[in-house]
Amino acid sequence: MTWLLAAATLIGAAPAHAARAAPAHAAGAAKVSIVRLDCGTILVKDFNAFFSDSFDYKPGPRRITDSCYLVRHMNDYLLWDSGLPAALKGKTNDIGPVAASLAQTIVEQLGQLALKPADIKFIGMSHMHFDHTGQAAAFASAKLVIGKKDFELSKGEKDPFGPWRGAGAKVQTMDGQDVDVFGDGSVVALNMPGHTPGHMALLVRLASGPVLLTGDLYHSDEARAKKSIPPFNTSRADTLASIDRFERMAKNLGAKVIIQHEPADIAKLPAFPKAAE
Numbered sequence: 001m002t003w004l005l006a007a008a009t010l011i012g013a014a015p016a017h018a019a020r021a022a023p024a025h026a027a028g029a030a031k032v033s034i035v036r037l038d039c040g041t042i043l044v045k046d047f048n049a050f051f052s053d054s055f056d057y058k059p060g061p062r063r064i065t066d067s068c069y070l071v072r073h074m075n076d077y078l079l080w081d082s083g084l085p086a087a088l089k090g091k092t093n094d095i096g097p098v099a100a101s102l103a104q105t106i107v108e109q110l111g112q113l114a115l116k117p118a119d120i121k122f123i124g125m126s127h128m129h130f131d132h133t134g135q136a137a138a139f140a141s142a143k144l145v146i147g148k149k150d151f152e153l154s155k156g157e158k159d160p161f162g163p164w165r166g167a168g169a170k171v172q173t174m175d176g177q178d179v180d181v182f183g184d185g186s187v188v189a190l191n192m193p194g195h196t197p198g199h200m201a202l203l204v205r206l207a208s209g210p211v212l213l214t215g216d217l218y219h220s221d222e223a224r225a226k227k228s229i230p231p232f233n234t235s236r237a238d239t240l241a242s243i244d245r246f247e248r249m250a251k252n253l254g255a256k257v258i259i260q261h262e263p264a265d266i267a268k269l270p271a272f273p274k275a276a277e
């Protein structure tokens, strides 16, 4: 009798699950789109000293962009990175080697898309640095997707992930394996350690072709061409291994690579509020 009940439960469960999964599969790949958000600007006063451990660049300052991305999967949203802190809006924060500024918050930009923070289902963090985690707490109802080591290392006084620390908090940590965000392979957070121990890049498979967001694997086109490594990366060897994997993936998929801090890469996606599909 017990066996029969269990069998009935299994048989009963199978069609329900299949029915739930069917619409996306029946229609082919899930509809996925991506919008670039402006998450700030950073003046790096000595780009060479700050971003190369091998004197790869000419001396002098360089201005880099700070980007976040809104990925739509059917009717669900992933916010990838959360930029500089909202408190910086309209100001410049000069902390010595870099000066950061912010023109618009993410919440304001989402408002232009008729979205609220509560509409964001997942918030993915390429890594733990301040120019990527600044506005995370505004999306406390979203499930946080983050490298396990970065999540652990962020604990403390200026913890950007306070809302996700309590018991029962919605957190999915990446511990050396990729995270398939929506479960169908269309949006995958990629294990790319080296810049930080839990650093991730993001693969987004659009109908028009795959897109790879670098996180901070690179900070410029020149860094990608020269395989430049910042002296503050946590592991040079891990970074080189991640670069190897990233470039193989980019080549094999024919992916469009977007370096999140590279001003020249803004034009690789349609201008906000338009989405690439």
Ligand SMILES: [Zn+2]
Pocket (backbone or CB within 6 Å): 129, 131, 132, 216, 261
């Ligand atoms: Zn960064």
